[in-house]
Amino acid sequence: MNTLRAKNFAESPGGAGEELLVARIAGFVRLVHEHGFQVGVREEIDALKVARHCTVLDQQRLRWGLRSLLCGNVDEWQRFDQLFDAYWLSADRQTRVEYSPRAKLDQREPPVRPGHSGVVTEADRPQTGDAGDAGTSGARGGASRQEVMTGTDFRFLSDARQMREMERLVERLARRMRRRLLRRQRLARQGRRVHLRRTIRNSLRYGGTPLELIFKRRRRQLPRLILLLDVSRSMSLYSYLFLRFARGLLGAFRDSQAFIYHTRLVPVTEVLRERDIDKVKEKLAVISLGWSGGTRIGESIQRFNEQYARKILGSRSIVVMVSDGYDTGQPELLAEQLERIQRCARKIVWLNPLLGRDDYQPLAGGMQAALPFIDVFASAHSLVSLAALESQLAYL
Amino acid sequence: MTDIVAFQERLEAAGYIAEQSLAATLLLFAGLKRPLLVEGDAGVGKTEIAKALSNVFDCPLIRLQCYEGLDANSAVYEWNYQHQLLAIKIQETEGRTAEDKERHIFSERYLLKRPLLQAITMPESPVLLVDEIDRADEEFEAYLLEVLSDFQISIPELGTIKARSIPYVVLTSNATRELSDALRRRCLYHYVDYPSLDKELRIINRYLPQIGQELAGQVVQFMHSLRELDLRKRPGISETLDWVAALMRLNVKQLDRDAALIAQTLVCLLKTKEDRDAVTREVVQRLVANAV
Numbered sequence: 001m002n003t004l005r006a007k008n009f010a011e012s013p014g015g016a017g018e019e020l021l022v023a024r025i026a027g028f029v030r031l032v033h034e035h036g037f038q039v040g041v042r043e044e045i046d047a048l049k050v051a052r053h054c055t056v057l058d059q060q061r062l063r064w065g066l067r068s069l070l071c072g073n074v075d076e077w078q079r080f081d082q083l084f085d086a087y088w089l090s091a092d093r094q095t096r097v098e099y100s101p102r103a104k105l106d107q108r109e110p111p112v113r114p115g116h117s118g119v120v121t122e123a124d125r126p127q128t129g130d131a132g133d134a135g136t137s138g139a140r141g142g143a144s145r146q147e148v149m150t151g152t153d154f155r156f157l158s159d160a161r162q163m164r165e166m167e168r169l170v171e172r173l174a175r176r177m178r179r180r181l182l183r184r185q186r187l188a189r190q191g192r193r194v195h196l197r198r199t200i201r202n203s204l205r206y207g208g209t210p211l212e213l214i215f216k217r218r219r220r221q222l223p224r225l226i227l228l229l230d231v232s233r234s235m236s237l238y239s240y241l242f243l244r245f246a247r248g249l250l251g252a253f254r255d256s257q258a259f260i261y262h263t264r265l266v267p268v269t270e271v272l273r274e275r276d277i278d279k280v281k282e283k284l285a286v287i288s289l290g291w292s293g294g295t296r297i298g299e300s301i302q303r304f305n306e307q308y309a310r311k312i313l314g315s316r317s318i319v320v321m322v323s324d325g326y327d328t329g330q331p332e333l334l335a336e337q338l339e340r341i342q343r344c345a346r347k348i349v350w351l352n353p354l355l356g357r358d359d360y361q362p363l364a365g366g367m368q369a370a371l372p373f374i375d376v377f378a379s380a381h382s383l384v385s386l387a388a389l390e391s392q393l394a395y396l
Numbered sequence: 397m398t399d400i401v402a403f404q405e406r407l408e409a410a411g412y413i414a415e416q417s418l419a420a421t422l423l424l425f426a427g428l429k430r431p432l433l434v435e436g437d438a439g440v441g442k443t444e445i446a447k448a449l450s451n452v453f454d455c456p457l458i459r460l461q462c463y464e465g466l467d468a469n470s471a472v473y474e475w476n477y478q479h480q481l482l483a484i485k486i487q488e489t490e491g492r493t494a495e496d497k498e499r500h501i502f503s504e505r506y507l508l509k510r511p512l513l514q515a516i517t518m519p520e521s522p523v524l525l526v527d528e529i530d531r532a533d534e535e536f537e538a539y540l541l542e543v544l545s546d547f548q549i550s551i552p553e554l555g556t557i558k559a560r561s562i563p564y565v566v567l568t569s570n571a572t573r574e575l576s577d578a579l580r581r582r583c584l585y586h587y588v589d590y591p592s593l594d595k596e597l598r599i600i601n602r603y604l605p606q607i608g609q610e611l612a613g614q615v616v617q618f619m620h621s622l623r624e625l626d627l628r629k630r631p632g633i634s635e636t637l638d639w640v641a642a643l644m645r646l647n648v649k650q651l652d653r654d655a656a657l658i659a660q661t662l663v664c665l666l667k668t669k670e671d672r673d674a675v676t677r678e679v680v681q682r683l684v685a686n687a688v
Contacts, residue, residue, distance in 0.1 A: 038577050046428060053427065061400065064420035072580035074435060074571075077587045175574055209485065211478050251574060254464075270628060275571065 025051050028087050029070070035083060038072050059088065074275060153356055153381045167244045169383060174248025177390050178222065223318045223346070225249055225256040228304065230323035231288065232262045232295035238353045238381070242322050243284065245386065247272040257312055261300035262288070267308070295326055297366050298333030305340050313344040322351045322380065325367030334366050338373040349376040349392060356381030399423065403452075412441070412448030413598050421586045422449065431544055431565035433529075433580065436588035439632015442568040445588075446525035449564060456522045458563070460511040462532035468539060472549060474508045502553040512540075513549055516559035524563040530573045541579055590623055591633060599633060604640055614651045615640055617687035622665065627674065631665040639664040652688045655681060 029044045050065040063084050071077045198214035206212075227246045231239040239260075246258045250272050257269045271283045313319075319341055327334060342348055350370065354360045356379035362371065371377065376392050379385045404419040414422070422445070425432045434442045450457035460471055480501045487497050509517065515524040529537065543549060547559035567583065569575060591599065596616045600607060615636065623630050631639075642661045651658060659680055666672050 038581050040581070043581075046430070049428065050424060053424075060416075061420055064417045065424050067417075068421040068424060068432075068584040068586055071585045071587075072433075072577070072583075073585070074587055077585065209481055211481055213477055 021051055022048060028066070028084075031087055032070050032080075032083055035079065037070055037076055039070050043070055062088070166383075167241060170241055170245045170386065171248035173383060173386055174245050175252045177249070178252035222253055222316075224312075224314065224316045225253050226312060226317055226319045226345070227256070227258040228265075228301070228319065228321045228323075229258065229260045230262070230295060230297065230321075231260045232326070234295070234324055234326045235322075235353075238322075242351075242380075243268075243272065247280070255312075257308070259304060259308075260284075260287070261295075261297070263294055263296050263300075265300040265303045294328040295323075296329040297323060297325075297327040298329040298331070298337055301337040301341070302333065305337055309341065309344060313341070315346055317345040318347045318349060319345045320349045320351065321370075321374075322353075323366075324352055324354050325362065325364045325370065327364070327366030329366075331365045331369035335369040335373065338370055342373045347375045347392075348373060349378065349389070350374045351378055351380035351389075353379060353381040355379030356385060406452045407448050408602075410448045410451035411602070412444055413595055413602060414445075414448075415592075415595065418445075418586060418588070421584065425584055426453070426564065428584070429562055429564070431567060431583045433567045433569065433575075433583035433585050434588060435569050435571060435585070437590070437630060437632065438570055439634050440588045440590060441633055442588055443525065443527055446523050446566040446568075449566065450523040453521070453523065453564065455520055455564075456518070457525060458511050458515045458518075458522050459525045459527060461527045462529050462536070464531055464533060466532045466536050468536075470510055471536070471540075472510050472512045472543075473551060474510065475502070475553075476506045476508050480506050504554070507551075507554070512543055513557065515563040515565075516543075516547055516549065516561075517557065518561055518563070521561040522563050524565045526565065526567045528570060529567045529579075530569040530571060530575060534576065537576055537579055541576075541582060544582060590630070593617070593620060596620075596633065596636060600636065600640055603637055604644065607640060607644060608649060611643065611649055611651070612640075614684075614687045615643070618651060618683050619665075621683050621686050622675075625674065625679070627666070627671045628668045629666075629671060631667075635665050635667075650688070651684050655684070658684065 025047050026044060029039055029047055033039050046069055047066055050069060051062060053065070063081070066084070067077070067080045071080055199210050199212070202212045202214060203210040227249065229239065229242050229246060231243075235242075243260070246268075250256050250258055250269060257267065258272055259265050259267050259269075266287055268284070268287070271280060271287070274280045274283065338348065352362070352367070355362070355377070362368065362377075378389065378392070380389070400416055400420050400423060403423050404414055404416060407414045407419060407422070421432070434445060436442055446459075447457060483501050483506070484497070487500070492500075511524070515522055526540065529540070532540075544565060547562055548556050550556040567579075593616050596619065597612055600612050600615065619631065619636050639661060642664050646657060646661065648654065648657060648661075655677070659677060662672075662675065662680070666675055
């Protein structure tokens with residue numbers, strides 16, 4: 001990048017003004033890059049074109065032009081103005097320093113207090129926007145940190161930054177799953193082929209000339225995921241991460257649905273689809289206001305069966321239950337309701353984060369009752385174990 | 397700045413009311429000739445941008461509607477099998493060599509051009525609208541990316557077809573799926589938000605000039621407060637226009653006259669059962685009172 005910038009200097013028609021412009025634009029592109037914008041050399045060159053095009057004095061125009069050029073999604077679109085003002089409008093260029101290191105913002109945040117309950121408190125935590133796509137220090141830092149974190153049990157995440165990093169990874173993992181599932185199916189398909197029998201049959205009409213070719217093609221079928229997430233107190237260490245995971249899955253798998261339950265069941269598909277992560281948190285907090293203690297898995301699933309199942313369960317559906325199986329209701333009811341689901345859906349997957357612990361035995365009453373109806377019983381306590389889910393989803 | 401205003405006026409003459417910032421982006425888009433990715437909620441007028449541009453540039457508009465399962469055959473080209481087979485039949489009695497016949501049936505005459513191929517073989521730059529790119533699969537997105545960066549398409553039987561002119565490419569997305577970073581990087585980006593009061597008023601006046609100014613003002617206010625409610629599907633500009641047309645049909649001159657009638661016309665705006673339930677009569681009254 002540096003050599004190229006040097007080249008630009010050389011090529012430019014010369015003059016101090018021109019050099020200053022090149023330097024200023026380069027500085028700005030670097031600034032937005034530091035803030036996680038996906039920009040490269042090409043954008044830098046185009047940014048210069050924009051700047052030359054509209055004379056630097058025309059500040060509003062420069063803003064609009066650079067915004068279209070450098071932004072790639074809504075999140076960046078909304079952050080752009082602030083960066084632009086900070087860089088171009090302040091007389092003192094030192095202000096930049098205040099903005100760039102993201103890590104500093106993180107240190108100001110209080111660490112996650114362990115043992116916190118559920119969605120409500122997670123939502124209360126102050127957030128400096130979605131750490132989401134931005135990545136703290138570009139690609140280099142991210143990779144190694146990710147490696148360390150893949151095997152960690154989610155409950156050992158201590159500070160806010162790790163937590164947010166994990167949230168981001170979890171959501172991204174979910175989105176990637178779809179891509180890989182599709183690829184797998186494409187390999188199995190082996191391209192388009194002529195369906196000979198039908199083609200010859202149709203050719204009779206034209207005196208034996210195969211005028212109409214009939215192709216056979218495997219219809220691509222992705223599973224429809226129905227996520228039922230336990231957000232009770234015993235799951236509090238995990239529930240927010242699973243909600244992020246659910247958000248990623250909803251984004252990747254069309255017509256999937258998500259519900260949360262505790263003592264009641266509430267559909268949250270629309271809430272999770274909300275683009276702005278802070279709004280998602282607010283809405284979830286409102287939903288879970290005033291929920292009493294205890295977990296009624298059986299009753300919640302009963303409600304699901306009565307109200308939603310008929311509309312959304314089908315032969316493509318995989319029901320994913322996320323729960324530790326600690327149920328204060330009747331185990332018999334849970335068994336009965338799971339059986340009903342089993343009859344309508346393709347598969348029941350039960351993710352129990354406790355399964356990742358060495359000493360865990362699925363002895364809880366609810367868990368015991370549920371086991372006979374579960375097709376896949378897996379742990380989901382770390383990124384690795386979540387990624388392993390993919391192969392389960394691939395074989396419908 | 398003058399050229400932006402001038403461009404804004406040209407857009408308006410073509411039937412599209414744009415903010416200055418959008419006009420600036422479009423001007424840049426025409427200058428740089430990079431594809432433009434337009435995002436925003438449904439009904440804010442993303443597709444209309446492409447139509448207006450084709451009007452302003454006075455060039456044809458080629459539209460590629462994306463959907464799940466869209467493949468290269470329906471987006472780029474296909475051979476016209478029937479004609480080819482007929483041609484073979486006809487040639488049977490002629491004494492041409494096999495090679496000659498083959499060259500004949502795989503000539504451009506038997507090629508069905510689909511939107512992408514059509515767009516790059518036009519003598520003058522057309523506007524290519526790739527609508528709802530988020531509905532297409534990732535594989536198609538990758539293919540599109542290749543076409544958009546090289547502006548050439550290779551057809552095994554014919555060889556590589558290079559673009560005769562580079563089209564103005566407008567992509568729209570509703571964000572039902574995350575687009576790849578590669579595609580985002582290739583494109584200029586513009587996020588279209590719901591219109592401001594002033595803009596919506598101008599749009600209504602532009603499309604339904606017979607409307608009284610009193611009603612127009614009230615409608616715009618009403619729509620703004622309606623969009624602030626927590627709805628599943630927030631009504632866009634096209635819904636506003638539908639509603640205004642309905643109100644005019646029913647001879648409504650002011651929103652606060654006939655509450656029952658207004659409640660009936662809300663079918664134009666609220667398109668899901670949940671939203672209908674959420675906007676009760678009291679809510680409507682409150683919104684109307686705010687608007688008047």
